[in-house]
Amino acid sequence: MSPQTTARRRPTMRDVAALAGVGLKTVSRVVNDEPNVSGDTRERVERAIDALGFAPNHGAGSLRREGGRTQTIGLILDAVDNPFSAAINRAVETVATARQTAVFAASSDDDTERERALVAAFNRRRVDGLIVTAYGPDQGYLQNERDHGVPLVFIDRPPIGLLADVVLTDNVAWAGVATRHLIDHGHSRIAFLGDDLAIPTARDRRLGHERALAAAGLEVPDGFSVGNVTSAELAAAELERLLDRPDPPTAVVTAQNVITIGGVRALHGRGRQSDVALIGFDDLPLADLLTPGITVIAQDPAEIGRASAERLFARIEGDDGPAETIIVPARLITRGSGEIPAPGGAQSR
Amino acid sequence: MSPQTTARRRPTMRDVAALAGVGLKTVSRVVNDEPNVSGDTRERVERAIDALGFAPNHGAGSLRREGGRTQTIGLILDAVDNPFSAAINRAVETVATARQTAVFAASSDDDTERERALVAAFNRRRVDGLIVTAYGPDQGYLQNERDHGVPLVFIDRPPIGLLADVVLTDNVAWAGVATRHLIDHGHSRIAFLGDDLAIPTARDRRLGHERALAAAGLEVPDGFSVGNVTSAELAAAELERLLDRPDPPTAVVTAQNVITIGGVRALHGRGRQSDVALIGFDDLPLADLLTPGITVIAQDPAEIGRASAERLFARIEGDDGPAETIIVPARLITRGSGEIPAPGGAQSR
């Protein structure tokens, strides 16, 4: 048997009007809960709507409607299945739902082409606003949307070549906290595995790491700062390579969640998880149950998502104040892996 | 400084036509790559498009366009931030992108009201099709969309009261595999923690568990089969309660990813992770790095997402064959927690 019954044409307001024996505009009034419809008429129209299974075509409506809002926003993430991005997605959805707004979520995969294509696709669909995890050296191409009054909020990474609202974690500071935490546990040979350096966030975290070392009078041993680690496999391979050196690191900062997974996997693979210290950026679901537990700098993706969505809706609703930068607090969660002391015991405090 | 420059009105085709000195329809031809436009004219129009930053209003176009496709689909998941759902989301996005289609993803939170509201919202936005993780006892309310020819594919859970395509894992069989695996390691006192029993999937997994026990001549000890475990906290509490009994289970099946997290947390909390066997449904990111590693029945969410999206697009493109049920294979991944033998050693094979 066919799963689709005869695909009748969708009913329109005209059909409802005809069935209820009223004018088109009267149906529109009932559908939009406008005043000046008698109780009797309203009821007749509602019966007709139910009988036909009518649902208004929202897109057609917003064509004429004041301001032309589509009640739709676009959300561009690295990857919708990255837990960090997924948490943002969820928070944005919650805020949007309260505004009767639907969310187009999409993955850019940190690919400039794809990012632009998504912006264009969302633009053609006339989203009311855009929340973007920007990648690449320049978001000037978004100037066009800006000029047409499409509100824009950046998350996780500040835009380049454009003045706009941003919501992010203070990456320099928190990377510094991670590194200082390791220094405080006696480490001086600290490796750093960072994401694609084209991403400002990745550069900031590396900067925070380097500054913390410098502040403690330490320097980055040659080859200890690895950038462009874009997968768990690569992270594991890089860390293994470092551990194989004659002068290996005694601690490592893995500056993004996928990298942390690779790093932890490498340590466990070598059975070194209890003698090489590790601090990761971003929390992970089972991080507390490993042995040792993984110490992390936990960003607050739910708050990042919530704040960015609130900011976006404020803009959509007309706020034209100066561009804001919202810094969302993170926190250090100590679980063991980051508190492993340096061998040789030159431990402070 | 204001982040939004003066919000000029968005340019329309009319504006482009005026600037290029051509008719409206000619611009439409250029935008849609239709034939019968001279190279010279085409170029003038393209220059005008660039100068104005024009982007066609896709929604307005689909109003008149043949068939009225919006190139948009709706995806209703439990929660976009559940890793299993997020993986599905990603796979659906990949298929949709290849078809120039945008995806509305949303979380139903296993709430009937919300599920209906989402269907209604997507329907008003005239999605070309819907992929739904159905909750609740009856999806008959979707009959209306069906009658209007909106293709519908169910994932993870078969629809009730409706004949439609479904993509899912054979939950009865794989729950049986999990339980049999524990029986094979000598266990006879096996607890089962399952999700909300209003969900068919949860019932199927429990059924598979019970059948496997029965097939081995075992029965479900009183109180060992716990349903409606809807959070990690609840799962932990329930498992602790069972372990506190005078006749505790020696093994447990946690029949969903969130439940597995709670169950594992309870075992680690009690220091019992190495003597109570556990098998979870759905894989988890760091499951291999725990001690012991978590043995799981790993569904294939990427394939579930891919297959459901392919099915949906086939329907959208006119396939009106009989409703199909697509069973996506899962696999048993042994990592240690499921291979802990029963104490007392009455171990078979």
Place this chain on the structure above:
DNA sequence: CTGCCTTCTGACAACGGTGTCAGGGAGCAA
């Protein structure tokens, strides 16, 4: 009864595009 106000109601244009169709010009064979 008249005049004025209020409440309901629907005709009509408009939103930003696409489908249809007819007309004008160029090219070519007879």
Place this chain on the structure above:
DNA sequence: TTGCTCCCTGACACCGTTGTCAGAAGGCAG
């Protein structure tokens, strides 16, 4: 030159809805 194509092009109606506006009907004070 005429007649017939073929290629371009734009006028126009229309998609499904909402904003505007004018008119009808009813209520009430004078």
